[in-house]
Amino acid sequence: MKSDVGRLDIETIFHAQYERIARVIARVLRDPARAEELAVEVFLKWSRNPQAQGEDSQAWLYRVAVRTGLDELRRETRRTRRRSLLRFVGYAPTPEDVRASREDQDRVREVLAAIQSRQAELLVLRTQGLSYDELACALDLNPASIGTFLTRAEQAFRKEYIKRYGQQ
Amino acid sequence: MDSNRDQWVEDRLASLYPASDWQPDTFRGLAQFRKQREKVRNRNRRWGWLAASAVAAGLPLMAFPTTRVFAQRCVSACVGQTTWVRNLFVGNRPSSAPSTGYVTPENRKMAPDFVLDDASGKPVKLSEFRGRVVLLNFWATWCAPCSLEIPWFIEFQNTHRDSGFTTLGVSLDEGGWDAVRPYMDQRRVNYRVMVGNDDLARLYGAASLPTTFIIDKSGRIAATHVGLCSKSEYEADVKAALNEQ
Numbered sequence: 001m002k003s004d005v006g007r008l009d010i011e012t013i014f015h016a017q018y019e020r021i022a023r024v025i026a027r028v029l030r031d032p033a034r035a036e037e038l039a040v041e042v043f044l045k046w047s048r049n050p051q052a053q054g055e056d057s058q059a060w061l062y063r064v065a066v067r068t069g070l071d072e073l074r075r076e077t078r079r080t081r082r083r084s085l086l087r088f089v090g091y092a093p094t095p096e097d098v099r100a101s102r103e104d105q106d107r108v109r110e111v112l113a114a115i116q117s118r119q120a121e122l123l124v125l126r127t128q129g130l131s132y133d134e135l136a137c138a139l140d141l142n143p144a145s146i147g148t149f150l151t152r153a154e155q156a157f158r159k160e161y162i163k164r165y166g167q168q
Numbered sequence: 169m170d171s172n173r174d175q176w177v178e179d180r181l182a183s184l185y186p187a188s189d190w191q192p193d194t195f196r197g198l199a200q201f202r203k204q205r206e207k208v209r210n211r212n213r214r215w216g217w218l219a220a221s222a223v224a225a226g227l228p229l230m231a232f233p234t235t236r237v238f239a240q241r242c243v244s245a246c247v248g249q250t251t252w253v254r255n256l257f258v259g260n261r262p263s264s265a266p267s268t269g270y271v272t273p274e275n276r277k278m279a280p281d282f283v284l285d286d287a288s289g290k291p292v293k294l295s296e297f298r299g300r301v302v303l304l305n306f307w308a309t310w311c312a313p314c315s316l317e318i319p320w321f322i323e324f325q326n327t328h329r330d331s332g333f334t335t336l337g338v339s340l341d342e343g344g345w346d347a348v349r350p351y352m353d354q355r356r357v358n359y360r361v362m363v364g365n366d367d368l369a370r371l372y373g374a375a376s377l378p379t380t381f382i383i384d385k386s387g388r389i390a391a392t393h394v395g396l397c398s399k400s401e402y403e404a405d406v407k408a409a410l411n412e413q
Contacts, residue, residue, distance in 0.1 A: 011198065014194075014198055015194060018192060018194045018197050018198070019192045019194060023192065026190070026192075027184045027185070028184065035192075036196070036197055039192070039197060040204065041204075043197075044204050044208070047201075047205060104183045105183050105184060108180050108183055109184070111180075123181055124184075126181075127178075154174040154177040157180070157181075158174065158176065161180065
């Protein structure tokens with residue numbers, strides 16, 4: 001009976017949060033289907049961690065979701081870099097690669113993968129529409145310093161973007 | 169507060185919006201979530217059963233001396249096969265003498281001679297026991313299998329002493345006589361015990377305890393037993409050595 005109640009709570013929170021969590025991950029990944037898979041993994045981790053299931057569940061889910069998304073993004077970026085190296089030894093890019101590389105989204109994602117993790121997490125969650133208080137709670141930062149952190153993160157983003165692609 | 173935000177950066181980040189026709193499918197996600205949780209739960213349950221079965225099988229096996237000897241034999245046989253692997257990783261450390269059955273007289277090696285003081289301070293020289301069969305047991309007070317064997321050796325000493333048999337014990341306790349003497353008194357050990365050292369243990373290849381040698385009347389090693397052995401095996405070896413001319 002007790003486990004049914006636990007399961008009900010977990011599934012209620014899954015219903016309430018899944019879409020938001022999947023969207024956070026989809027923001028940094030090219031493939032929405034992969035984002036949904038990773039969102040399920042985030043909930044699995046959460047369901048196995050009783051400490052994460054308190055009042056701060058939402059903050060925990062956001063934090064782990066953005067980190068999972070950025071980790072996957074970095075892996076993806078490394079894979080792409082390896083492929084571009086293979087081009088020299090005869091690897092032909094797929095039409096999907098060609099199409100995707102033209103998109104501005106990929107530039108932004110590459111920059112996010114290159115800057116400091118904490119700064120990338122902050123920018124992604126901010127674009128998701130989280131308030132300063134929610135950001136502070138999700139990333140375990142002092143709410144009074146969020147503005148400063150955000151400004152530094154934006155500066156780092158701008159600097160890295162211009163270094164790679166110039167002022168556009 | 170937001171007026172300070174960098175519009176240029178915001179415009180770039182705004183391009184990250186997923187395609188407008190994409191909508192996360194909560195029901196599909198939930199089905200996947202339930203499936204994965206069930207898989208994890210089953211895996212944990214399997215490991216639990218496996219651990220419980222191992223304990224259930226191990227407990228009766230270790231509860232009785234006969235089954236314990238059998239289990240130890242099985243482990244020794246497996247470990248024996250992998251000696252070369254162990255040597256590969258741990259290097260050329262002094263290895264234990266291999267257990268042997270009863271060796272035919274022409275294939276026996278001489279037991280290295282030694283002189284050690286017994287509990288009363290009298291020197292014991294192995295070569296002085298020529299003409300008698302000697303059971304030479306390397307042991308220690310902290311070694312549980314050794315404690316099982318000692319009553320057997322006491323009994324052998326009582327039974328076969330007059331037929332030309334002697335038991336000798338060499339303790340490898342780091343605590344020396346302070347550890348060995350109370351133990352001997354408590355167990356009423358009726359044979360001579362000496363405190364040995366690493367050099368002697370290395371000379372005999374007694375890297376693990378207990379290690380027991382049956383030495384024939386000519387001072388040659390007739391049998392070597394590493395680890396806990398059954399009483400009947402020791403007795404058979406002793407009798408065979410006593411029956412030799």
